[in-house]
Amino acid sequence: MERLLDLTRRIRARKEKRGGKGPEIIWQKVLFNYNDSPEELAEYQHTALDCGVDTLRICYTYTSEHTASDPDKLERIFPNIEILNNRDRSQIPEELLENAARHDCEPGDIFSVISRLYHWLDCGMSSREEYDEFSSLSLDDWKLYEPLSDLPEFSRFITMLSEHFDALSHCYEKRGNEKDAYRFSQVAYKVSKMAEAVVR
Structure with missing residues:
Protein backbone atom coordinates (compact mmCIF):
# COMPACT_ATOMS: atom_id res chain seq x y z
CA MET A 1 0.00 0.00 0.00
CA ARG A 89 -29.23 -0.33 -14.45
CA SER A 90 -32.27 1.72 -15.46
CA GLN A 91 -30.20 4.70 -16.59
CA ILE A 92 -26.70 5.77 -17.51
CA PRO A 93 -25.49 8.20 -14.83
CA GLU A 94 -25.69 11.83 -15.94
CA GLU A 95 -22.54 12.54 -13.91
CA LEU A 96 -20.66 9.98 -15.99
CA LEU A 97 -21.79 11.54 -19.27
CA GLU A 98 -21.01 15.08 -18.10
CA ASN A 99 -17.48 14.15 -17.03
CA ALA A 100 -16.92 12.26 -20.27
CA ALA A 101 -17.81 15.39 -22.25
CA ARG A 102 -14.87 17.27 -20.71
CA HIS A 103 -11.45 16.27 -22.00
CA ASP A 104 -8.31 17.66 -23.60
CA CYS A 105 -6.92 16.35 -26.87
CA GLU A 106 -4.26 14.15 -25.30
CA PRO A 107 -4.33 10.36 -25.77
CA GLY A 108 -4.11 9.78 -22.01
CA ASP A 109 -7.07 12.06 -21.34
CA ILE A 110 -9.18 10.48 -24.05
CA PHE A 111 -8.33 6.96 -22.87
CA SER A 112 -9.44 8.06 -19.40
CA VAL A 113 -12.82 9.11 -20.78
CA ILE A 114 -13.23 5.91 -22.77
CA SER A 115 -12.33 3.82 -19.72
CA ARG A 116 -15.06 5.60 -17.73
CA LEU A 117 -17.67 4.76 -20.33
CA TYR A 118 -16.60 1.15 -20.66
CA HIS A 119 -16.39 0.75 -16.91
CA TRP A 120 -20.10 1.50 -16.73
CA LEU A 121 -20.65 -1.45 -19.03
CA ASP A 122 -18.37 -3.96 -17.32
CA CYS A 123 -19.63 -3.16 -13.81
CA GLY A 124 -22.96 -4.53 -14.93
CA MET A 125 -21.50 -8.00 -14.99
CA SER A 126 -22.96 -10.24 -12.28
CA SER A 127 -20.57 -13.19 -12.65
CA ARG A 128 -16.97 -13.98 -13.59
CA GLU A 129 -18.19 -15.84 -16.67
CA GLU A 130 -20.03 -12.75 -17.92
CA TYR A 131 -16.99 -10.57 -17.31
CA ASP A 132 -14.66 -12.97 -19.14
CA GLU A 133 -16.96 -12.96 -22.16
CA PHE A 134 -17.27 -9.17 -22.02
CA SER A 135 -13.51 -8.62 -21.83
CA SER A 136 -12.88 -10.84 -24.86
CA LEU A 137 -15.09 -8.75 -27.18
CA SER A 138 -13.65 -6.19 -29.59
CA LEU A 139 -14.44 -2.50 -29.12
CA ASP A 140 -16.76 -2.47 -32.12
CA ASP A 141 -18.76 -5.56 -31.17
CA TRP A 142 -22.47 -4.84 -30.71
CA LYS A 143 -22.63 -7.40 -27.88
CA LEU A 144 -20.77 -4.89 -25.70
CA TYR A 145 -23.52 -2.33 -25.99
CA GLU A 146 -26.69 -4.31 -26.51
CA PRO A 147 -27.56 -4.65 -22.77
CA LEU A 148 -27.96 -0.85 -22.54
CA SER A 149 -29.50 -0.25 -25.95
CA ASP A 150 -33.04 0.27 -24.63
CA LEU A 151 -32.07 3.06 -22.22
CA PRO A 152 -33.05 6.63 -23.18
CA GLU A 153 -29.47 7.90 -22.80
CA PHE A 154 -27.98 5.15 -24.96
CA SER A 155 -27.86 7.17 -28.17
CA ARG A 156 -25.89 9.90 -26.41
CA PHE A 157 -23.64 7.30 -24.77
CA ILE A 158 -22.61 5.50 -27.95
CA THR A 159 -22.32 8.73 -29.96
CA MET A 160 -19.93 10.06 -27.32
CA LEU A 161 -17.85 6.89 -27.57
CA SER A 162 -17.61 7.26 -31.33
CA GLU A 163 -16.51 10.89 -31.01
CA HIS A 164 -13.81 10.00 -28.51
CA PHE A 165 -12.44 7.19 -30.65
CA ASP A 166 -12.31 9.64 -33.56
CA ALA A 167 -10.52 12.21 -31.38
CA LEU A 168 -8.05 9.53 -30.31
CA SER A 169 -7.37 8.65 -33.93
CA HIS A 170 -6.59 12.32 -34.73
CA CYS A 171 -4.27 12.54 -31.72
CA TYR A 172 -2.22 9.63 -32.97
CA GLU A 173 -2.25 11.00 -36.50
CA LYS A 174 -0.77 14.31 -35.29
CA ARG A 175 1.98 12.35 -33.56
CA GLY A 176 2.82 10.39 -36.70
CA ASN A 177 1.51 7.09 -35.35
CA GLU A 178 -0.33 5.97 -38.46
CA LYS A 179 -0.96 2.43 -37.24
CA ASP A 180 -2.92 3.44 -34.12
CA ALA A 181 -4.52 6.35 -35.96
CA TYR A 182 -5.96 3.95 -38.52
CA ARG A 183 -6.96 1.37 -35.90
CA PHE A 184 -8.99 3.83 -33.86
CA SER A 185 -10.47 5.52 -36.93
CA GLN A 186 -11.91 2.13 -37.89
CA VAL A 187 -13.34 1.63 -34.40
CA ALA A 188 -14.80 5.15 -34.49
CA TYR A 189 -16.40 4.46 -37.89
CA LYS A 190 -18.00 1.18 -36.82
CA VAL A 191 -19.25 2.58 -33.51
CA SER A 192 -20.63 5.65 -35.32
CA LYS A 193 -22.62 3.32 -37.59
CA MET A 194 -24.11 1.71 -34.49
CA ALA A 195 -25.00 5.16 -33.20
CA GLU A 196 -26.69 6.05 -36.49
CA ALA A 197 -28.69 2.84 -36.39
CA VAL A 198 -29.85 3.61 -32.85
CA VAL A 199 -30.94 7.13 -33.82
CA ARG A 200 -32.97 5.76 -36.75
Missing part, protein backbone atom coordinates in the same frame (compact mmCIF):
# COMPACT_ATOMS: atom_id res chain seq x y z
CA GLU A 2 2.81 2.41 0.83
CA ARG A 3 4.37 1.75 -2.57
CA LEU A 4 1.08 2.65 -4.24
CA LEU A 5 0.77 5.87 -2.23
CA ASP A 6 4.37 6.81 -3.00
CA LEU A 7 3.86 6.15 -6.71
CA THR A 8 0.75 8.35 -6.74
CA ARG A 9 2.61 11.20 -5.06
CA ARG A 10 5.52 10.92 -7.51
CA ILE A 11 3.17 10.99 -10.51
CA ARG A 12 1.50 14.08 -9.06
CA ALA A 13 4.87 15.79 -8.52
CA ARG A 14 5.88 15.04 -12.11
CA LYS A 15 2.58 16.46 -13.38
CA GLU A 16 3.12 19.66 -11.42
CA LYS A 17 6.60 20.07 -12.93
CA ARG A 18 4.99 19.78 -16.37
CA GLY A 19 2.42 22.45 -15.58
CA GLY A 20 -0.37 20.02 -14.81
CA LYS A 21 0.03 18.01 -18.01
CA GLY A 22 0.11 14.26 -17.76
CA PRO A 23 -2.14 11.37 -16.85
CA GLU A 24 -5.28 11.95 -14.85
CA ILE A 25 -4.87 10.21 -11.51
CA ILE A 26 -8.01 8.19 -10.77
CA TRP A 27 -8.52 6.07 -7.70
CA GLN A 28 -11.37 3.59 -7.75
CA LYS A 29 -13.02 1.92 -4.80
CA VAL A 30 -15.58 -0.83 -5.29
CA LEU A 31 -17.73 -1.04 -2.18
CA PHE A 32 -18.49 -4.30 -0.44
CA ASN A 33 -19.98 -5.04 2.96
CA TYR A 34 -16.51 -5.16 4.53
CA ASN A 35 -15.02 -1.86 3.26
CA ASP A 36 -17.95 0.56 3.29
CA SER A 37 -17.91 2.07 6.78
CA PRO A 38 -18.20 5.89 6.98
CA GLU A 39 -14.86 5.99 8.79
CA GLU A 40 -13.04 4.01 6.09
CA LEU A 41 -14.58 6.07 3.29
CA ALA A 42 -13.61 9.32 5.03
CA GLU A 43 -10.04 8.09 5.50
CA TYR A 44 -9.91 7.03 1.84
CA GLN A 45 -10.93 10.51 0.71
CA HIS A 46 -8.44 12.26 3.01
CA THR A 47 -5.64 10.01 1.74
CA ALA A 48 -6.59 10.82 -1.86
CA LEU A 49 -6.39 14.54 -1.06
CA ASP A 50 -2.97 14.06 0.54
CA CYS A 51 -1.66 12.16 -2.51
CA GLY A 52 -2.93 14.62 -5.11
CA VAL A 53 -5.49 12.37 -6.78
CA ASP A 54 -7.62 14.04 -9.48
CA THR A 55 -10.75 11.89 -9.36
CA LEU A 56 -12.25 9.33 -7.02
CA ARG A 57 -14.57 6.75 -8.51
CA ILE A 58 -16.86 5.04 -5.99
CA CYS A 59 -18.61 1.95 -7.34
CA TYR A 60 -21.78 0.39 -5.99
CA THR A 61 -22.36 -3.04 -7.52
CA TYR A 62 -24.71 -5.97 -7.06
CA THR A 63 -22.02 -8.65 -7.08
CA SER A 64 -21.46 -11.03 -4.16
CA GLU A 65 -21.06 -9.30 -0.75
CA HIS A 66 -21.94 -5.91 -2.22
CA THR A 67 -22.49 -2.95 0.06
CA ALA A 68 -25.98 -2.15 1.28
CA SER A 69 -25.11 1.52 1.82
CA ASP A 70 -26.96 4.31 0.03
CA PRO A 71 -24.92 6.28 -2.58
CA ASP A 72 -26.96 9.40 -1.81
CA LYS A 73 -25.77 9.33 1.81
CA LEU A 74 -22.05 9.22 1.04
CA GLU A 75 -20.24 11.97 2.95
CA ARG A 76 -18.32 13.89 0.30
CA ILE A 77 -14.98 15.21 1.48
CA PHE A 78 -13.05 14.89 -1.78
CA PRO A 79 -14.04 17.58 -4.35
CA ASN A 80 -14.30 15.40 -7.47
CA ILE A 81 -16.13 12.13 -6.89
CA GLU A 82 -17.76 9.99 -9.58
CA ILE A 83 -20.50 7.73 -8.27
CA LEU A 84 -21.15 4.64 -10.35
CA ASN A 85 -24.30 3.10 -8.97
CA ASN A 86 -24.36 -0.08 -10.99
CA ARG A 87 -27.13 -1.57 -8.88
CA ASP A 88 -29.45 0.72 -10.81
Whole structure:
Protein backbone atom coordinates (compact mmCIF):
# COMPACT_ATOMS: atom_id res chain seq x y z
CA MET A 1 0.00 0.00 0.00
CA GLU A 2 2.81 2.41 0.83
CA ARG A 3 4.37 1.75 -2.57
CA LEU A 4 1.08 2.65 -4.24
CA LEU A 5 0.77 5.87 -2.23
CA ASP A 6 4.37 6.81 -3.00
CA LEU A 7 3.86 6.15 -6.71
CA THR A 8 0.75 8.35 -6.74
CA ARG A 9 2.61 11.20 -5.06
CA ARG A 10 5.52 10.92 -7.51
CA ILE A 11 3.17 10.99 -10.51
CA ARG A 12 1.50 14.08 -9.06
CA ALA A 13 4.87 15.79 -8.52
CA ARG A 14 5.88 15.04 -12.11
CA LYS A 15 2.58 16.46 -13.38
CA GLU A 16 3.12 19.66 -11.42
CA LYS A 17 6.60 20.07 -12.93
CA ARG A 18 4.99 19.78 -16.37
CA GLY A 19 2.42 22.45 -15.58
CA GLY A 20 -0.37 20.02 -14.81
CA LYS A 21 0.03 18.01 -18.01
CA GLY A 22 0.11 14.26 -17.76
CA PRO A 23 -2.14 11.37 -16.85
CA GLU A 24 -5.28 11.95 -14.85
CA ILE A 25 -4.87 10.21 -11.51
CA ILE A 26 -8.01 8.19 -10.77
CA TRP A 27 -8.52 6.07 -7.70
CA GLN A 28 -11.37 3.59 -7.75
CA LYS A 29 -13.02 1.92 -4.80
CA VAL A 30 -15.58 -0.83 -5.29
CA LEU A 31 -17.73 -1.04 -2.18
CA PHE A 32 -18.49 -4.30 -0.44
CA ASN A 33 -19.98 -5.04 2.96
CA TYR A 34 -16.51 -5.16 4.53
CA ASN A 35 -15.02 -1.86 3.26
CA ASP A 36 -17.95 0.56 3.29
CA SER A 37 -17.91 2.07 6.78
CA PRO A 38 -18.20 5.89 6.98
CA GLU A 39 -14.86 5.99 8.79
CA GLU A 40 -13.04 4.01 6.09
CA LEU A 41 -14.58 6.07 3.29
CA ALA A 42 -13.61 9.32 5.03
CA GLU A 43 -10.04 8.09 5.50
CA TYR A 44 -9.91 7.03 1.84
CA GLN A 45 -10.93 10.51 0.71
CA HIS A 46 -8.44 12.26 3.01
CA THR A 47 -5.64 10.01 1.74
CA ALA A 48 -6.59 10.82 -1.86
CA LEU A 49 -6.39 14.54 -1.06
CA ASP A 50 -2.97 14.06 0.54
CA CYS A 51 -1.66 12.16 -2.51
CA GLY A 52 -2.93 14.62 -5.11
CA VAL A 53 -5.49 12.37 -6.78
CA ASP A 54 -7.62 14.04 -9.48
CA THR A 55 -10.75 11.89 -9.36
CA LEU A 56 -12.25 9.33 -7.02
CA ARG A 57 -14.57 6.75 -8.51
CA ILE A 58 -16.86 5.04 -5.99
CA CYS A 59 -18.61 1.95 -7.34
CA TYR A 60 -21.78 0.39 -5.99
CA THR A 61 -22.36 -3.04 -7.52
CA TYR A 62 -24.71 -5.97 -7.06
CA THR A 63 -22.02 -8.65 -7.08
CA SER A 64 -21.46 -11.03 -4.16
CA GLU A 65 -21.06 -9.30 -0.75
CA HIS A 66 -21.94 -5.91 -2.22
CA THR A 67 -22.49 -2.95 0.06
CA ALA A 68 -25.98 -2.15 1.28
CA SER A 69 -25.11 1.52 1.82
CA ASP A 70 -26.96 4.31 0.03
CA PRO A 71 -24.92 6.28 -2.58
CA ASP A 72 -26.96 9.40 -1.81
CA LYS A 73 -25.77 9.33 1.81
CA LEU A 74 -22.05 9.22 1.04
CA GLU A 75 -20.24 11.97 2.95
CA ARG A 76 -18.32 13.89 0.30
CA ILE A 77 -14.98 15.21 1.48
CA PHE A 78 -13.05 14.89 -1.78
CA PRO A 79 -14.04 17.58 -4.35
CA ASN A 80 -14.30 15.40 -7.47
CA ILE A 81 -16.13 12.13 -6.89
CA GLU A 82 -17.76 9.99 -9.58
CA ILE A 83 -20.50 7.73 -8.27
CA LEU A 84 -21.15 4.64 -10.35
CA ASN A 85 -24.30 3.10 -8.97
CA ASN A 86 -24.36 -0.08 -10.99
CA ARG A 87 -27.13 -1.57 -8.88
CA ASP A 88 -29.45 0.72 -10.81
CA ARG A 89 -29.23 -0.33 -14.45
CA SER A 90 -32.27 1.72 -15.46
CA GLN A 91 -30.20 4.70 -16.59
CA ILE A 92 -26.70 5.77 -17.51
CA PRO A 93 -25.49 8.20 -14.83
CA GLU A 94 -25.69 11.83 -15.94
CA GLU A 95 -22.54 12.54 -13.91
CA LEU A 96 -20.66 9.98 -15.99
CA LEU A 97 -21.79 11.54 -19.27
CA GLU A 98 -21.01 15.08 -18.10
CA ASN A 99 -17.48 14.15 -17.03
CA ALA A 100 -16.92 12.26 -20.27
CA ALA A 101 -17.81 15.39 -22.25
CA ARG A 102 -14.87 17.27 -20.71
CA HIS A 103 -11.45 16.27 -22.00
CA ASP A 104 -8.31 17.66 -23.60
CA CYS A 105 -6.92 16.35 -26.87
CA GLU A 106 -4.26 14.15 -25.30
CA PRO A 107 -4.33 10.36 -25.77
CA GLY A 108 -4.11 9.78 -22.01
CA ASP A 109 -7.07 12.06 -21.34
CA ILE A 110 -9.18 10.48 -24.05
CA PHE A 111 -8.33 6.96 -22.87
CA SER A 112 -9.44 8.06 -19.40
CA VAL A 113 -12.82 9.11 -20.78
CA ILE A 114 -13.23 5.91 -22.77
CA SER A 115 -12.33 3.82 -19.72
CA ARG A 116 -15.06 5.60 -17.73
CA LEU A 117 -17.67 4.76 -20.33
CA TYR A 118 -16.60 1.15 -20.66
CA HIS A 119 -16.39 0.75 -16.91
CA TRP A 120 -20.10 1.50 -16.73
CA LEU A 121 -20.65 -1.45 -19.03
CA ASP A 122 -18.37 -3.96 -17.32
CA CYS A 123 -19.63 -3.16 -13.81
CA GLY A 124 -22.96 -4.53 -14.93
CA MET A 125 -21.50 -8.00 -14.99
CA SER A 126 -22.96 -10.24 -12.28
CA SER A 127 -20.57 -13.19 -12.65
CA ARG A 128 -16.97 -13.98 -13.59
CA GLU A 129 -18.19 -15.84 -16.67
CA GLU A 130 -20.03 -12.75 -17.92
CA TYR A 131 -16.99 -10.57 -17.31
CA ASP A 132 -14.66 -12.97 -19.14
CA GLU A 133 -16.96 -12.96 -22.16
CA PHE A 134 -17.27 -9.17 -22.02
CA SER A 135 -13.51 -8.62 -21.83
CA SER A 136 -12.88 -10.84 -24.86
CA LEU A 137 -15.09 -8.75 -27.18
CA SER A 138 -13.65 -6.19 -29.59
CA LEU A 139 -14.44 -2.50 -29.12
CA ASP A 140 -16.76 -2.47 -32.12
CA ASP A 141 -18.76 -5.56 -31.17
CA TRP A 142 -22.47 -4.84 -30.71
CA LYS A 143 -22.63 -7.40 -27.88
CA LEU A 144 -20.77 -4.89 -25.70
CA TYR A 145 -23.52 -2.33 -25.99
CA GLU A 146 -26.69 -4.31 -26.51
CA PRO A 147 -27.56 -4.65 -22.77
CA LEU A 148 -27.96 -0.85 -22.54
CA SER A 149 -29.50 -0.25 -25.95
CA ASP A 150 -33.04 0.27 -24.63
CA LEU A 151 -32.07 3.06 -22.22
CA PRO A 152 -33.05 6.63 -23.18
CA GLU A 153 -29.47 7.90 -22.80
CA PHE A 154 -27.98 5.15 -24.96
CA SER A 155 -27.86 7.17 -28.17
CA ARG A 156 -25.89 9.90 -26.41
CA PHE A 157 -23.64 7.30 -24.77
CA ILE A 158 -22.61 5.50 -27.95
CA THR A 159 -22.32 8.73 -29.96
CA MET A 160 -19.93 10.06 -27.32
CA LEU A 161 -17.85 6.89 -27.57
CA SER A 162 -17.61 7.26 -31.33
CA GLU A 163 -16.51 10.89 -31.01
CA HIS A 164 -13.81 10.00 -28.51
CA PHE A 165 -12.44 7.19 -30.65
CA ASP A 166 -12.31 9.64 -33.56
CA ALA A 167 -10.52 12.21 -31.38
CA LEU A 168 -8.05 9.53 -30.31
CA SER A 169 -7.37 8.65 -33.93
CA HIS A 170 -6.59 12.32 -34.73
CA CYS A 171 -4.27 12.54 -31.72
CA TYR A 172 -2.22 9.63 -32.97
CA GLU A 173 -2.25 11.00 -36.50
CA LYS A 174 -0.77 14.31 -35.29
CA ARG A 175 1.98 12.35 -33.56
CA GLY A 176 2.82 10.39 -36.70
CA ASN A 177 1.51 7.09 -35.35
CA GLU A 178 -0.33 5.97 -38.46
CA LYS A 179 -0.96 2.43 -37.24
CA ASP A 180 -2.92 3.44 -34.12
CA ALA A 181 -4.52 6.35 -35.96
CA TYR A 182 -5.96 3.95 -38.52
CA ARG A 183 -6.96 1.37 -35.90
CA PHE A 184 -8.99 3.83 -33.86
CA SER A 185 -10.47 5.52 -36.93
CA GLN A 186 -11.91 2.13 -37.89
CA VAL A 187 -13.34 1.63 -34.40
CA ALA A 188 -14.80 5.15 -34.49
CA TYR A 189 -16.40 4.46 -37.89
CA LYS A 190 -18.00 1.18 -36.82
CA VAL A 191 -19.25 2.58 -33.51
CA SER A 192 -20.63 5.65 -35.32
CA LYS A 193 -22.62 3.32 -37.59
CA MET A 194 -24.11 1.71 -34.49
CA ALA A 195 -25.00 5.16 -33.20
CA GLU A 196 -26.69 6.05 -36.49
CA ALA A 197 -28.69 2.84 -36.39
CA VAL A 198 -29.85 3.61 -32.85
CA VAL A 199 -30.94 7.13 -33.82
CA ARG A 200 -32.97 5.76 -36.75
